[in-house]
Amino acid sequence: MSTSTLPAAPAPAPAPTGARGSGARPRLTEGAAQTWFMTQRQFMAFARQPAYLIITLIQPVIWLFLFGALFRKVVELPGFGAGSYLDYLVPGVIVMSAVSANMWAGMGTLEEIERGTLNRFLITPVHRSALMNANVVAQSATTAIQSLIIILLGWIGGAHYPGGVLGLLILVVVASALGTIFGAFSNALGMLVRQRESIIGINTFLLLPLTFLSSAFMPPTLMPHWMQVVARFNPVNWALETGRAAMAAHPDWWSVLSHGGWTLLLAAFAVWLSLRTFRSYQKSV
Amino acid sequence: MTSPNGGTVRTAATVPHPAAARPAPAAAGRPLAIEAVDLVKTYQVKGRSGPVRALDGLSIGVEPGIVFGLLGPNGAGKSTTVKILTTLAAADSGRATVAGRSIAADPALVRRAIGVVAQRSGADPVATGRENLLLQGRLYGMRGAELARRADELLDRFDLADAGRRQVKTYSGGMQRRLDVALGLVHRPEVLFLDEPTTGLDPEARTAMWDEIGRLAGDDGLTILLTTHYLEEADRLAARLAIVDRGRIVAEGTPDDLKGELHGDAVHAVLAGTPAADALGVYEALGRVPGIREITVDGRRVSARADDGAAAVPAVLAALDQAGSPVAAVTVARPSLDDVYLRYAGRSFADAEGASR
Numbered sequence: 001m002s003t004s005t006l007p008a009a010p011a012p013a014p015a016p017t018g019a020r021g022s023g024a025r026p027r028l029t030e031g032a033a034q035t036w037f038m039t040q041r042q043f044m045a046f047a048r049q050p051a052y053l054i055i056t057l058i059q060p061v062i063w064l065f066l067f068g069a070l071f072r073k074v075v076e077l078p079g080f081g082a083g084s085y086l087d088y089l090v091p092g093v094i095v096m097s098a099v100s101a102n103m104w105a106g107m108g109t110l111e112e113i114e115r116g117t118l119n120r121f122l123i124t125p126v127h128r129s130a131l132m133n134a135n136v137v138a139q140s141a142t143t144a145i146q147s148l149i150i151i152l153l154g155w156i157g158g159a160h161y162p163g164g165v166l167g168l169l170i171l172v173v174v175a176s177a178l179g180t181i182f183g184a185f186s187n188a189l190g191m192l193v194r195q196r197e198s199i200i201g202i203n204t205f206l207l208l209p210l211t212f213l214s215s216a217f218m219p220p221t222l223m224p225h226w227m228q229v230v231a232r233f234n235p236v237n238w239a240l241e242t243g244r245a246a247m248a249a250h251p252d253w254w255s256v257l258s259h260g261g262w263t264l265l266l267a268a269f270a271v272w273l274s275l276r277t278f279r280s281y282q283k284s285v
Numbered sequence: 286m287t288s289p290n291g292g293t294v295r296t297a298a299t300v301p302h303p304a305a306a307r308p309a310p311a312a313a314g315r316p317l318a319i320e321a322v323d324l325v326k327t328y329q330v331k332g333r334s335g336p337v338r339a340l341d342g343l344s345i346g347v348e349p350g351i352v353f354g355l356l357g358p359n360g361a362g363k364s365t366t367v368k369i370l371t372t373l374a375a376a377d378s379g380r381a382t383v384a385g386r387s388i389a390a391d392p393a394l395v396r397r398a399i400g401v402v403a404q405r406s407g408a409d410p411v412a413t414g415r416e417n418l419l420l421q422g423r424l425y426g427m428r429g430a431e432l433a434r435r436a437d438e439l440l441d442r443f444d445l446a447d448a449g450r451r452q453v454k455t456y457s458g459g460m461q462r463r464l465d466v467a468l469g470l471v472h473r474p475e476v477l478f479l480d481e482p483t484t485g486l487d488p489e490a491r492t493a494m495w496d497e498i499g500r501l502a503g504d505d506g507l508t509i510l511l512t513t514h515y516l517e518e519a520d521r522l523a524a525r526l527a528i529v530d531r532g533r534i535v536a537e538g539t540p541d542d543l544k545g546e547l548h549g550d551a552v553h554a555v556l557a558g559t560p561a562a563d564a565l566g567v568y569e570a571l572g573r574v575p576g577i578r579e580i581t582v583d584g585r586r587v588s589a590r591a592d593d594g595a596a597a598v599p600a601v602l603a604a605l606d607q608a609g610s611p612v613a614a615v616t617v618a619r620p621s622l623d624d625v626y627l628r629y630a631g632r633s634f635a636d637a638e639g640a641s642r
Contacts, residue, residue, distance in 0.1 A: 030426070034423075041420060044411070044416070123401045
């Protein structure tokens with residue numbers, strides 16, 4: 001054990017034997033600390049790319065006010081069931097933004113692989129789970145912030161939130177969970193195919209159909225029957241059903257629980273899958 | 286032939302040699318910093334029927350405190366070796382210890398003991414150089430003032446103090462590479478892996494990096510495993526060298542040992558005047574010098590081969606003087622590593638590079 005060749009450097013050399021450093025800290029605390037360091041890194045990268053930051057914030061604004069103006073009259077359709085279209089649109093835009101912002105996560109992962117950053121981290125004693133957990137934390141936190149901003153903008157534009165703070169909170173949580181689903185799947189895809197084109201292709205293919213096959217812009221009661229059936233299996237719709245049910249003046253708690261439950265379950269599965277893919281990536285290095 | 290440390294050059298040549306399976310013997314009870322025995326690694330490659338054998342029974346032994354060079358063309362298995370020894374990839378079979386810990390049984394301990402500078406930079410381009418160093422240190426459990434001091438010390442040392450608070454994407458290639466080395470050193474590793482550290486650098490930055498690597502080995506007494514496909518780099522930096530070809534070590538020794546084991550050095554002498562009587566006297570005089578062979582005389586130019594050219598020079602001078610043909614100039618040319626590669630891998634370095642593409 002005693003390769004007595006440690007550099008005779010002036011500062012006390014932290015012996016890399018695990019006796020000092022993180023070895024002395026409990027595993028859980030160290031894991032949490034590492035997750036935080038890696039999350040911090042992602043936030044910083046996000047904040048340092050102002051163009052990306054601004055686009056992520058402005059795009060929902062465009063959806064909100066463009067669609068809000070375009071479809072204002074839709075509420076007059078018999079059976080629509082909402083007072084103003086903006087009220088109806090806010091959860092739709094939140095969920096759509098959660099999907100579109102997170103489905104590109106795999107691009108970042110791919111870049112980290114290509115640049116060698118991921119390998120650099122894998123050679124350090126960092127907990128493997130901290131790397132993936134940081135993705136989940138960073139993604140859901142940015143989605144939550146994005147959702148809050150949309151809620152605020154909607155409120156400024158005159159939207160009503162009869163479900164109150166609790167309803168909004170549930171909406172934000174379920175949007176983050178949906179973001180996690182798409183973020184984790186995208187990461188798994190990135191590690192698996194290692195091709196930007198595949199991610200771009202799948203994303204552009206999925207975003208609009210998934211959004212329109214949900215209650216984002218139009219209540220399911222006004223959809224053709226086959227669409228209603230498809231929407232029932234669409235996680236984007238689960239998140240919307242959860243949010244809408246919780247935001248109503250008289251919340252349908254059963255809908256919140258069931259749709260919310262499915263969304264969370266799928267999020268857990270997606271994270272598990274991305275961890276599995278991560279492990280198989282490590283084997284393929 | 287003898288090498289300075291008393292060992293003999295171990296060669297496997299292209300024919301499997303029993304000695305090739307064993308790592309080089311450790312000198313006088315000092316544990317090896319890196320010991321790999323019979324590493325095998327195969328990859329499944331799309332479009333090929335069978336798996337590709339990246340490592341085919343590779344064994345090395347690295348004494349602590351030296352720069353050990355792994356020399357070979359692209360695709361010889363150098364990077365795969367580094368990936369396995371740094372716990373990034375698992376070998377199909379074989380065993381290895383790094384800094385006294387088994388890579389298979391104690392990967393976590395190995396990770397704490399090693400620093401790695403991979404071929405691809407791996408530094409975060411959006412973060413500053415200093416932030417990269419701080420994060421790297423935190424992952425090793427370093428914190429606070431000690432870590433900050435270490436980061437600044439490294440920025441200073443690698444001439445990045447002014448650039449430390451700039452984003453890495455603004456760095457030149459040489460600066461990025463220096464930061465990569467600094468990243469590998471944050472936690473004061475016992476063993477540093479440098480995987481083709483100068484590939485892609487311009488000549489000036491390359492020379493600077495060579496100086497830095499030389500200093501690392503000299504000042505800090507750290508063990509360095511250097512992979513390179515530059516013969517010149519291996520010759521200049523490595524105290525010992527293993528030549529890798531097709532996933533195996535085909536020869537190992539000091540660069541001088543390896544070159545010395547060829548036909549020896551060439552000794553060229555230019556006589557002050559044309560040989561007094563005839564060339565025969567020169568032949569005879571040189572023939573009596575021990576270790577001198579393959580003598581050629583062409584007018585005033587005399588050439589011969591010797592195991593150790595420099596050591597043979599005084600005797601050659603004296604012999605020619607006695608024969609009445611004083612020498613005006615003498616040069617000794619060592620064989621190049623290119624010759625060595627040709628000898629052990631059975632093909633020239635350039636051919637091997639070409640074949641791997």
